[in-house]
Amino acid sequence: MEVMGALSAGVVPALIAAVVLLGLLERRDVFAAFTRGAGEGLKVAARIMPSLVGMLTAIYMLRASGLLDALTSLLTPALRVLRIPEEMAPLMLIRPLSGSGALAVGSAIIETWGPDSLLGYTAAVMLGSTETTFYTVSVYFGALGIRRTRYAIPAALCADMTGFAAAAFFTRLFFA
Amino acid sequence: MGISWIWGLVIAASVLYGAATGRIGEVGSAAMEGAGSAVTLIVGMLGATSLWCGLMEVMREAGVLSGLTRLLRPVLGRLFPSAGEDPETREALSANIAANLLGVGNAATPAGIRAVTLMDRGGGEATDEMCRLIVMNTASIQLIPATVAAVRAANGSGEPFAILPAVWPTSAVSVTAGLAAAEIMRRLWR
DSSP states (O other), X not given: OHHHHHHHHHHHHHHHHHHHHHHXXXXXXXXXXXXXXXXXXXXXXXXXXXXXXXXXXXXXXXXXXTHHHHHHHHHHHHHHXXXXXXXXXXXXXXXXXXXXXXXXXXXXXXXXXXXXXXXXXXXXXXXXXXXXXXXXXXXXHHHHTOOBOTTHHHXXXXXXXXXXXXXXXXXXXXXX | OHHHHHHHHHHHHHHHHHHHTTOHHHHHHHHHHHHHHHHHHHHHHHHHHHHHHHHHHHHHHTTHHHHHXXXXXXXXXXXXXXXXXXXXXXXXXXXXHHHHHHTOXXXXXXXXXXXXXXXXXXXXXXXXXXXXXXXXXXXXXOSSOHHHHHHHHHTTOSOGGXXXXXXXXXXXXXXXXXXXXXXXXXXXXX
């Protein structure tokens, strides 16, 4: 675990340095490229802000009404079998449907339990190792006008479900 | 459209449930609080998101994306035997997977759409290899999940990237499970 910790602490700064040095060796204007991309990043953040406001408003309302807890307790027995913390239920429900919704739910969990708590880690790992399945399918097949998607969605949902259980497992393994 | 319904129903259900359980006042103040927290979250994420997008652009400029694309070409020929025969399709496939690994979302989608377009046999039906590509795109294979790290940073994490050792095996397990499920379903689906 010590080795993994050191590895994960080093990988990002090393990557930043390597990318910049490689760019310099390739004789590219790295700072101009960086600022161009960074500006693009600010625009992306501005673009997702409205949907994030909408999603977090709805999620805070759902939580305050007590309905979120009621729904979560319905799913608890199934989650217990997979050894997934019950607090992850809302995140798992929204994850395949909406990217900003998942970000909102995940961030609410991380905020509630703390980013460096076991539940905070689990939510982050779930967010970081799954995708917005239905959105992705609709983008790809929508572009082609494919109506018979056959087993693409069930297979993709299998990947999501496995990802959730694996996230809980590996988080326990590394951080418990 | 689907999202509009989910969003609307969540709000309506919260108000009804809150009214029934006498928590309507809390629901009202939670709405304002939620909207405010979205702004706090985005502002907290701005630095990390912007830094990462800047690095992505340097990476592309330095040829890392095209290098990885070249590296993936032979591997992908095996996963996509018939699409891999056509050099143009294989190029689009490799570019899509490379961009997904590096987390360059705005490069992944156009390459992926080009790949499925080239793979299309017509008739409005998905081919087996298309389903495989979809699974690889819906299971996240991103090596550095920068957005999640930004969320962790915005919530005051001491080490936003500490999740990496857990994210890697999780991603590997989930994409493998997705491909295995696709393989089993391919045989059963008629």
